Amino acid sequence: xxxxxxxxxxxxxxxxxxxxxxxxxxxxxxxxxxxxxxxxxxxxxxxxxxxxxxxxxxxxxxxxxxxxxxxxxxxxxxxxxxxxxxxxxxxxxxxxxxxxxxxxxxxxxxxxxxxxxxxxxxxxxxxxxxxxxxxxxxxxxxxxxxxxxxxxxxxxxxxxxxxxxxxxxxxxxxxxxxxxxxxxxxxxxxxxxxxxxxxxxxxxxxxxxxxxxxxxxxxxxxxxxxxxxxxxxxxxxxxxxxxxxxxxxxxxxxxxxxxxxxxxxxxxxxxxxxxxxxxxxxxxxxxxxxxxxxxxxxxxxxxxxxxxxxxxxxxx
Amino acid sequence: xxxxxxxxxxxxxxxxxxxxxxxxxxxxxxxxxxxxxxxxxxxxxxxxxxxxxxxxxxxxxxxxxxxxxxxxxxxxxxxxxxxxxxxxxxxxxxxxxxxxxxxxxxxxxxxxxxxxxxxxxxxxxxxxxxxxxxxxxxxxxxxxxxxxxxxxxxxxxxxxxxxxxxxxxxxxxxxxxxxxxxxxxxxxxxxxxxxxxxxxxxxxxxxxxxxxxxxxxxxxxxxxxxxxxxxxxxxxxxxxxxxxxxxxxxxxxxxxxxxxxxxxxxxxxxxxxxxxxxxxxxxxxxxxxxxxxxxxxxxxxxxxxxxxxxxxxxxx
Numbered sequence: 001x002x003x004x005x006x007x008x009x010x011x012x013x014x015x016x017x018x019x020x021x022x023x024x025x026x027x028x029x030x031x032x033x034x035x036x037x038x039x040x041x042x043x044x045x046x047x048x049x050x051x052x053x054x055x056x057x058x059x060x061x062x063x064x065x066x067x068x069x070x071x072x073x074x075x076x077x078x079x080x081x082x083x084x085x086x087x088x089x090x091x092x093x094x095x096x097x098x099x100x101x102x103x104x105x106x107x108x109x110x111x112x113x114x115x116x117x118x119x120x121x122x123x124x125x126x127x128x129x130x131x132x133x134x135x136x137x138x139x140x141x142x143x144x145x146x147x148x149x150x151x152x153x154x155x156x157x158x159x160x161x162x163x164x165x166x167x168x169x170x171x172x173x174x175x176x177x178x179x180x181x182x183x184x185x186x187x188x189x190x191x192x193x194x195x196x197x198x199x200x201x202x203x204x205x206x207x208x209x210x211x212x213x214x215x216x217x218x219x220x221x222x223x224x225x226x227x228x229x230x231x232x233x234x235x236x237x238x239x240x241x242x243x244x245x246x247x248x249x250x251x252x253x254x255x256x257x258x259x260x261x262x263x264x265x266x267x268x269x270x271x272x273x274x275x276x277x278x279x280x281x282x283x284x285x286x287x288x289x290x291x292x293x294x295x296x297x298x299x300x301x302x303x304x305x306x307x308x309x310x311x312x313x314x315x316x
Numbered sequence: 317x318x319x320x321x322x323x324x325x326x327x328x329x330x331x332x333x334x335x336x337x338x339x340x341x342x343x344x345x346x347x348x349x350x351x352x353x354x355x356x357x358x359x360x361x362x363x364x365x366x367x368x369x370x371x372x373x374x375x376x377x378x379x380x381x382x383x384x385x386x387x388x389x390x391x392x393x394x395x396x397x398x399x400x401x402x403x404x405x406x407x408x409x410x411x412x413x414x415x416x417x418x419x420x421x422x423x424x425x426x427x428x429x430x431x432x433x434x435x436x437x438x439x440x441x442x443x444x445x446x447x448x449x450x451x452x453x454x455x456x457x458x459x460x461x462x463x464x465x466x467x468x469x470x471x472x473x474x475x476x477x478x479x480x481x482x483x484x485x486x487x488x489x490x491x492x493x494x495x496x497x498x499x500x501x502x503x504x505x506x507x508x509x510x511x512x513x514x515x516x517x518x519x520x521x522x523x524x525x526x527x528x529x530x531x532x533x534x535x536x537x538x539x540x541x542x543x544x545x546x547x548x549x550x551x552x553x554x555x556x557x558x559x560x561x562x563x564x565x566x567x568x569x570x571x572x573x574x575x576x577x578x579x580x581x582x583x584x585x586x587x588x589x590x591x592x593x594x595x596x597x598x599x600x601x602x603x604x605x606x607x608x609x610x611x612x613x614x615x616x617x618x619x620x621x622x623x624x625x626x627x628x629x630x631x632x
Contacts, residue, residue, distance in 0.1 A: 271620035273587040304587035312628040
């Protein structure tokens with residue numbers, strides 16, 4: 001299992017690549033919720049999301065031969081951009097398998113970091129099959145988006161920065177997709193600030209981790225359709241689940257409408273653009289799902305990559 | 317004329333009320349422009365714009381009798397919110413004269429700070445007349461949005477923060493509405509960093525200061541219809557013009573379309589919400605109207621208060 005030391009090493013690897021992102025506050029949000037909330041704002045991270053941390057930590061740890069042959073991943077989201085930019089910085093070829101129905105914007109973003117895009121069918125099986133074929137043929141190294149020790153260690157650096165700035169946190173609320181961010185951050189929290197409770201947050205439609213946590217076994221959904229596209233993974237990873245069961249205090253859920261309300265607050269009151277997945281942890285505070293009072297709470301904003309046209313439809 | 321000392325006193329007055337706002341950078345913007353740009357981000361200021369600085373400096377400097385009788389201003393924009401919040405903090409009655417066609421959002425914002433809204437006709441004459449009648453009747457103290465030494469000194473504190481963080485700036489680009497911000501900031505620049513050139517920026521449709529600067533006499537427009545609503549003042553103030561002629565190096569203009577392009581960049585790439593007026597100075601860098609190369613430049617983002625529905629229409 002990943003240790004605090006692995007995460008400290010990751011921090012030294014990424015320090016000249018990833019930003020140390022700001023922690024924002026809003027007196028209006030505090031008045032609304034009766035809490036003292038700190039927003040760790042990874043929407044201001046390189047590529048617009050925390051994923052650069054894990055991707056760079058992983059790829060910079062590969063040996064020269066692996067990097068010479070090239071890296072492959074399948075993703076239509078922020079992980080693809082994290083891998084693409086990391087490879088660009090490390091002068092390594094990146095191959096990204098994306099569903100043929102990916103939006104033009106997402107494809108362009110990945111290509112802008114010089115990665116090669118390979119289109120495949122629209123299901124998870126299609127993606128995995130296309131990726132495996134390329135690995136078998138060319139020997140590329142696969143970089144998993146969350147179920148990987150180096151990825152977990154890289155994402156955990158978010159929490160190192162949080163506890164570097166904030167003492168006496170009662171709670172830390174973290175969005176859960178595949179589980180990379182929460183597993184890395186919960187290891188740090190348990191080591192550095194053992195009294196801080198770690199809460200994972202999902203949307204109701206993507207509540208696989210919530211179900212897994214309650215049943216104490218890994219649950220896989222058949223499908224999800226939440227607006228929080230970073231949470232459309234059908235289950236968390238095996239490594240991630242093990243860490244979550246060991247270190248996370250609770251998993252809660254919010255509705256997609258709560259997420260929209262939160263994104264609107266971010267835009268109108270805090271003047272920041274947050275993607276749906278990035279607003280999920282904060283939405284749990286806006287709705288105060290745990291009925292907390294007068295607590296010091298950090299919510300992680302995981303990213304800000306959202307198509308403005310789609311955003312308009314939600315908030316219009 | 318306002319001195320650096322007046323601005324230092326203003327800084328000590330406002331220090332527990334106004335935020336010290338962040339200075340943001342974007343490697344993508346630097347790559348696009350060939351410049352090294354720092355964005356002083358007053359969209360993260362209390363009330364969402366720099367106007368709280370001048371308003372609080374002015375109102376906190378009034379004597380007890382004046383504050384007991386009450387404060388009046390006419391504005392449908394950020395100044396109204398600045399006055400309203402300052403009065404709320406100082407436990408003083410605020411009266412804001414607003415045109416009867418003001419949007420519901422703007423009226424609500426002012427009321428949310430406990431100010432009393434008085435509606436009037438839609439022209440500048442209507443506003444001034446309605447305000448004067450109330451002053452004559454009740455003896456309220458009028459707080460001008462820009463043509464006032466205390467307002468100018470308060471707005472100048474933006475530049476104190478800039479030069480506190482940034483050394484060796486070649487240029488500072490500042491939006492020009494009534495001239496409060498640029499006059500305060502140019503005094504600071506000339507005193508603290510005399511080699512930094514001060515450039516004012518307007519939109520073409522609201523180019524009264526550009527014309528005034530070139531003709532060396534105060535020009536008043538008949539009307540303006542720019543999307544930069546903070547620039548719809550028909551001329552800069554007399555005090556402001558005097559300072560601008562003395563300390564500002566040049567005034568340039570951009571098109572409304574450039575402003576929209578800049579707002580879109582802020583949203584998509586930098587994940588921040590900027591109002592049209594707030595994007596004007598940066599738009600002059602995006603379009604590089606002065607053909608600068610390899611320079612250290614600061615652009616002031618004056619505010620982020622924009623109706624999301626209207627924003628959608630522009631960027632959609």
